[in-house]
Amino acid sequence: MKIRILPVLLLLLLIAGCRQKPVDYLNEAKADKDARMEWWRDARFGMFIHWGLYAVPAGEWNGQTNHAEWIRESARIPLEVYDKFVGQFNPVKFNADDWVKMAKDAGMKYIVITSKHHDGFGLFDSKQTDFDVMSTPFKRDILKELSKACEKQKMTFCFYHSIMDWHHPDYLPRRNWETTRSTEGANFDDYRVYMKAQLKELLTRYGKLGVLWFDGEWENTWTSDYGKDLYNYVRNLQPDIIVNNRVTVGRSGMAGMNEAGEFSGDFGTPEQEIPATGVPGADWESCMTMNDHWGYNKNDKNFKTTEQILRMLADIASKGGNYLLNIGPTADGVFPQESVDRLKEIGTWMKTNGESIYSTQASPFKNLAWGRCTQKKMTGGTRLYLHVFDWPTDQKLVVPGLGNNAIRAYLLSDSDQEELSVTRESGSLSIQVPTKVPDVINSVIVLDIEGDPAVYDTPVISSAASIFVGEAEVSIKKSESISEIRYTMDGSIPTAASAVYSSPIKVTETTTLTAACFKDGKALTGNSSYTVTKVVPVPGHQVSQAKPGLLFNLYRGEWNKIPDYNGLNPNLSGVATDFSLANKPADDKFSVDYQGFINIPADGVFTFSLSSDDGSKLYINENLAIDNDGPHGATTKAADLALGKGLHSIRISFFEGTGGNSLELLWKTGNGKSEPIPGSAFFYYR
Numbered sequence: 026m027k028i029r030i031l032p033v034l035l036l037l038l039l040i041a042g043c044r045q046k047p048v049d050y051l052n053e054a055k056a057d058k059d060a061r062m063e064w065w066r067d068a069r070f071g072m073f074i075h076w077g078l079y080a081v082p083a084g085e086w087n088g089q090t091n092h093a094e095w096i097r098e099s100a101r102i103p104l105e106v107y108d109k110f111v112g113q114f115n116p117v118k119f120n121a122d123d124w125v126k127m128a129k130d131a132g133m134k135y136i137v138i139t140s141k142h143h144d145g146f147g148l149f150d151s152k153q154t155d156f157d158v159m160s161t162p163f164k165r166d167i168l169k170e171l172s173k174a175c176e177k178q179k180m181t182f183c184f185y186h187s188i189m190d191w192h193h194p195d196y197l198p199r200r201n202w203e204t205t206r207s208t209e210g211a212n213f214d215d216y217r218v219y220m221k222a223q224l225k226e227l228l229t230r231y232g233k234l235g236v237l238w239f240d241g242e243w244e245n246t247w248t249s250d251y252g253k254d255l256y257n258y259v260r261n262l263q264p265d266i267i268v269n270n271r272v273t274v275g276r277s278g279m280a281g282m283n284e285a286g287e288f289s290g291d292f293g294t295p296e297q298e299i300p301a302t303g304v305p306g307a308d309w310e311s312c313m314t315m316n317d318h319w320g321y322n323k324n325d326k327n328f329k330t331t332e333q334i335l336r337m338l339a340d341i342a343s344k345g346g347n348y349l350l351n352i353g354p355t356a357d358g359v360f361p362q363e364s365v366d367r368l369k370e371i372g373t374w375m376k377t378n379g380e381s382i383y384s385t386q387a388s389p390f391k392n393l394a395w396g397r398c399t400q401k402k403m404t405g406g407t408r409l410y411l412h413v414f415d416w417p418t419d420q421k422l423v424v425p426g427l428g429n430n431a432i433r434a435y436l437l438s439d440s441d442q443e444e445l446s447v448t449r450e451s452g453s454l455s456i457q458v459p460t461k462v463p464d465v466i467n468s469v470i471v472l473d474i475e476g477d478p479a480v481y482d483t484p485v486i487s488s489a490a491s492i493f494v495g496e497a498e499v500s501i502k503k504s505e506s507i508s509e510i511r512y513t514m515d516g517s518i519p520t521a522a523s524a525v526y527s528s529p530i531k532v533t534e535t536t537t538l539t540a541a542c543f544k545d546g547k548a549l550t551g552n553s554s555y556t557v558t559k560v561v562p563v564p565g566h567q568v569s570q571a572k573p574g575l576l577f578n579l580y581r582g583e584w585n586k587i588p589d590y591n592g593l594n595p596n597l598s599g600v601a602t603d604f605s606l607a608n609k610p611a612d613d614k615f616s617v618d619y620q621g622f623i624n625i626p627a628d629g630v631f632t633f634s635l636s637s638d639d640g641s642k643l644y645i646n647e648n649l650a651i652d653n654d655g656p657h658g659a660t661t662k663a664a665d666l667a668l669g670k671g672l673h674s675i676r677i678s679f680f681e682g683t684g685g686n687s688l689e690l691l692w693k694t695g696n697g698k699s700e701p702i703p704g705s706a707f708f709y710y711r
């Protein structure tokens with residue numbers, strides 16, 4: 026039979042043409058991204074689920090009880106021992122419909138569950154490996170059941186997927202203690218092929234997904250180029266999917282954001298923390314545990330209260346972010362009862378007040394003394410949701426610096442929407458509210474105003490420190506140029522006849538300043554008040570034979586706060602002249618305790634700034650001056666201390682859990698710039 030070449034060539038060309046060239050989504054048009062992100066921005070609230078083999082040991086190993094999803098690493102469990110959990114994972118009480126219903130009833134709009142955590146174990150039926158749920162006695166595709174339950178209950182289904190994989194032979198680096206686990210033949214590119222093959226299974230067999238939440242991107246084998254490639258790979262499989270910033274590198278630790286201008290996925294991921302002022306113009310989601318662990322830890326009873334959770338939800342929404350709240354299910358396949366209880370209480374509040382969270386935008390106010398604010402555009406104006414944590418005892422809720430006319434106000438929990446009286450009091454609106462507090466956790470008042478919010482921030486009164494020795498200089502600043510600042514120094518409320526602020530004010534005694542912005546003889550803002558207090562410095566000492574440097578003790582161990590050093594034997598001791606952690610034994614799991622004296626050059630108020638990842642504490646003259654303890658990313662706390670010339674005892678304690686580690690102690694006096702304390706300022710004596 027004669028084969029006619031032309032049609033065959035045409036067919037081959039046709040097939041080649043049909044196999045679409047992958048789309049490059051890295052420079053997606055803003056309008057397209059906005060359309061893709063809309064449901065996620067409206068959702069504001071989701072459930073995180075960390076579940077896997079680690080639920081079997083439930084945080085305990087060899088008498089230690091502080092483990093969780095990191096247990097294979099933190100307890101240094103060899104692969105062959107950890108793999109035995111596969112034969113023990115049998116969550117017979119698991120019910121996907123129940124889980125999804127609890128999330129839905131709590132007002133959560135999406136669920137992000139670990140398809141694979143760092144241990145490499147798949148909660149789904151993967152053809153790429155036997156290290157998955159189908160090799161357990163349970164033999165059911167958990168993600169498939171959850172996918173169906175989410176579809177049935179109209180819950181958006183999402184996956185967390187770890188780039189870091191402590192199980193796959195091609196993943197590198199190994200754990201630093203896995204000295205006998207060969208890396209021979211390990212090929213990271215082959216690992217990337219494996220990871221993509223699993224992602225293709227997840228993105229083609231479990232329905233339409235909302236988010237791919239990558240994690241474990243911080244090891245030196247992952248790169249920005251790999252991240253961009255993976256982002257495009259995932260988007261080409263599900264073009265509308267949303268991908269977090271941990272698909273690539275460059276995240277600022279637990280603060281979770283990337284430098285502007287770098288490729289950073291679709292949203293930032295602050296972890297266990299809330300950005301202080303939100304991140305205007307950026308999409309971000311704070312993820313948090315409900316207790317102190319992501320994976321189930323049967324001993325961890327330190328659950329956040331429902332009040333804490335609901336107020337964090339309002340705080341996050343008021344800053345334009347999403348809240349991803351974690352559940353760590355047990356090995357039986359149920360949520361811990363403490364989580365179930367909180368979800369129910371959260372759901373009760375959300376049932377009444379959810380509209381003040383969903384589809385809202387960030388607050389127009391810099392801060393509100395009594396709570397938070399979210400807002401929505403409405404025809405002819407703006408709807409403000411005033412989240413009142415501290416109900417006014419005088420029944421007057423003051424909304425400071427709001428220039429708009431009020432249309433109406435009512436309690437969101439009042440189905441009759443009975444109007445509340447709103448009056449203008451100089452630069453503020455004052456709402457007459459009932460004596461009875463509608464909700465002790467967060468009472469929401471709806472305030473409809475004409476037009477877009479016109480907010481005049483109260484002036485900011487500041488000085489180098491709130492205490493002073495000798496004299497202090499106080500400044501007052503405002504955020505607009507249409508008004509003038511008027512102030513008093515006797516605690517009284519400023520009027521149009523009060524002194525006009527023109528330059529920093531010197532005070533030599535304890536003084537309270539009160540200020541407001543005025544325009545055309547009328548107050549435009551609320552009042553700010555600030556007190557500077559004159560103090561006597563703590564006298565310094567002279568310690569003869571003092572030598573340069575600080576004594577330090579270094580301890581290896583796993584903590585989620587600074588340990589009690591009594592009874593611990595240091596792994597290393599010595600003298601240090603800085604906090605570079607030069608002697609750290611590894612990147613994770615250690616604590617250092619520095620002790621000695623600091624030389625204060627002259628009487629004055631010194632502002633100490635202590636920055637660390639994870640926790641730290643500063644003691645001066647045996648008093649706790651700064652408590653920056655706990656598992657967190659690089660976080661800074663400061664304290665003002667009045668100290669006399671001479672030596673003062675100093676102690677800095679620090680611990681590193683997992684992830685990044687850093688420690689820095691700065692100081693400044695007066696309006697100077699905070700700088701690292703020179704090593705020459707430290708002395709020890711023994």
Ligand code: FHN
Nearest residue numbers: 094095240241296312319684
């Ligand atoms: O190492 C993980 C940790 O186990 C957990 O999954 C959190 C949740 O965001 N992410 C990493 C720590 O930053």
